[in-house]
Amino acid sequence: xxxxxxxxxxFGVGFAAxxxxxxxxxxxxxxxxxxxxxxxKQHEADGxxxxxxxxxxxxxxxxxxxxxxxxxxRGHRGVPVPGLSQEQLAGTVxxxxxxxxxxxxxxxxxxxxxxxxxxxxxxxxxxxxEAQTGLHRxxxxxxxxxxRHPDGTAYHQxxxxxxxxxxxxxxTLQRMRILTGSWPGLQRADCTVREVVESAxxxxxxxxxxxxxxxxxxxxxxxxxxxxEPVTVALTELLSNATAFSDxxxxxEVQAFQTGYCIVVDDGxxxxxxxxxEEASRMxxxxxxxxxxxxxxxxxxxxxxxxxLTGEYGFSADVTSTSPYGGVRAVLRIPLELCGxxxxxxxxxxxxxxxxxxxxxxxxxxxxxxxxxxTDATPLEPTAPGGLPQRRRRTPVATAPTRASEPAPxxxxxxxxxxxxxxxxxxxxxxxxxxxxxxxx
Numbered sequence: 001x002x003x004x005x006x007x008x009x010x011f012g013v014g015f016a017a018x019x020x021x022x023x024x025x026x027x028x029x030x031x032x033x034x035x036x037x038x039x040x041k042q043h044e045a046d047g048x049x050x051x052x053x054x055x056x057x058x059x060x061x062x063x064x065x066x067x068x069x070x071x072x073x074r075g076h077r078g079v080p081v082p083g084l085s086q087e088q089l090a091g092t093v094x095x096x097x098x099x100x101x102x103x104x105x106x107x108x109x110x111x112x113x114x115x116x117x118x119x120x121x122x123x124x125x126x127x128x129x130e131a132q133t134g135l136h137r138x139x140x141x142x143x144x145x146x147x148r149h150p151d152g153t154a155y156h157q158x159x160x161x162x163x164x165x166x167x168x169x170x171x172t173l174q175r176m177r178i179l180t181g182s183w184p185g186l187q188r189a190d191c192t193v194r195e196v197v198e199s200a201x202x203x204x205x206x207x208x209x210x211x212x213x214x215x216x217x218x219x220x221x222x223x224x225x226x227x228x229e230p231v232t233v234a235l236t237e238l239l240s241n242a243t244a245f246s247d248x249x250x251x252x253e254v255q256a257f258q259t260g261y262c263i264v265v266d267d268g269x270x271x272x273x274x275x276x277x278e279e280a281s282r283m284x285x286x287x288x289x290x291x292x293x294x295x296x297x298x299x300x301x302x303x304x305x306x307x308x309l310t311g312e313y314g315f316s317a318d319v320t321s322t323s324p325y326g327g328v329r330a331v332l333r334i335p336l337e338l339c340g341x342x343x344x345x346x347x348x349x350x351x352x353x354x355x356x357x358x359x360x361x362x363x364x365x366x367x368x369x370x371x372x373x374x375t376d377a378t379p380l381e382p383t384a385p386g387g388l389p390q391r392r393r394r395t396p397v398a399t400a401p402t403r404a405s406e407p408a409p410x411x412x413x414x415x416x417x418x419x420x421x422x423x424x425x426x427x428x429x430x431x432x433x434x435x436x437x438x439x440x441x
Contacts, residue, residue: 072110139166223338269328
């Protein structure tokens with residue numbers, strides 16, 4: 001038999017070993033349970049991150065991208081483009097990837113739009129050139145026919161009406177040339193402000209509603225030939241806008257100030273609200289060419305035409321004031337540096353003799369030549385390759401000022417029609433581009 005002490009020792013050793021094993025097993029189980037809990041928490045965190053990424057990707061595809069397309073591709077101003085939907089992702093790889101996609105989309109739209117716009121503008125200009133040539137020929141035939149019939153007859157009046165419609169069509173084509181990045185299409189000689197106002201008035205449908213307050217001090221001021229046509233086109237747009245959105249008379253006057261002149265147009269129509277004024281100011285300050293991919297209403301392009309011209313030629317326009325009649329006051333500001341000098345006496349005399357020799361009669365005296373009527377444009381003459389066509393003055397420009405006792409042309413429709421006929425003959429005889437000339441963009 002074993003000694004009781006030995007037995008007790010054996011049992012003690014076994015119990016200690018068993019206890020140590022149980023303790024080690026319990027510790028291992030606890031460690032395993034802790035690791036499992038950690039893995040479960042990690043799994044839950046990974047699941048949360050995956051869900052956040054899925055939410056952010058879905059938000060970018062369903063909210064951010066459509067807003068970007070509205071702004072960049074469709075040209076919708078004022079549409080907010082949201083950023084990340086979850087602030088905790090700011091600065092992460094996801095944020096950087098989204099920013100890269102936005103930049104690429106912006107670049108792709110800009111490049112595509114520029115390519116389409118360049119091709120479209122070129123095609124539009126080609127079609128405009130062809131249409132303008134046909135209308136110019138038609139107008140020349142009309143003016144020739146008018147010359148063969150006396151003023152005041154019904155036939156002559158019908159020719160004037162037809163000529164006026166052709167003039168309006170030419171102005172429509174001209175404004176599209178400007179918006180597509182081309183020049184106005186005419187290089188004019190130095191003209192007086194009065195001739196500019198009368199020429200602009202003759203290009204709108206309701207010309208009899210325009211009342212021009214003529215003053216020799218301002219009306220006989222010369223403008224440089226380079227800016228005559230741009231100023232005329234801009235004033236035509238303002239007059240067209242004033243007559244379209246008002247009833248009754250539209251009043252035009254020219255005011256002198258220290259650094260130049262202002263052509264003021266006042267109407268009595270509905271005034272613009274704050275948002276309309278802001279939009280008008282934005283368009284008047286627009287210097288870029290027409291984006292044919294975002295044009296929605298071609299009837300509201302007058303201010304864009306003026307904006308292109310003012311940015312190119314150095315005068316300015318403003319429509320933010322209220323007229324004394326409750327409508328809109330539109331102002332064209334022409335700085336002194338754009339004023340011209342007109343023809344010299346030697347040029348007038350030389351041109352008078354040249355015109356007389358071509359006509360095959362004795363030159364008129366100076367007074368008769370002055371009374372023959374103004375000429376605000378001269379025909380284009382081709383220059384060296386690549387240069388814009390130039391014009392040579394053919395007839396005297398000096399005119400006798402209107403007497404204060406005589407009624408304003410707009411107050412007497414018959415008198416205005418007669419004077420418009422005279423002015424139209426001189427203008428149309430010289431504004432038309434010869435068939436062999438090339439209009440350069």
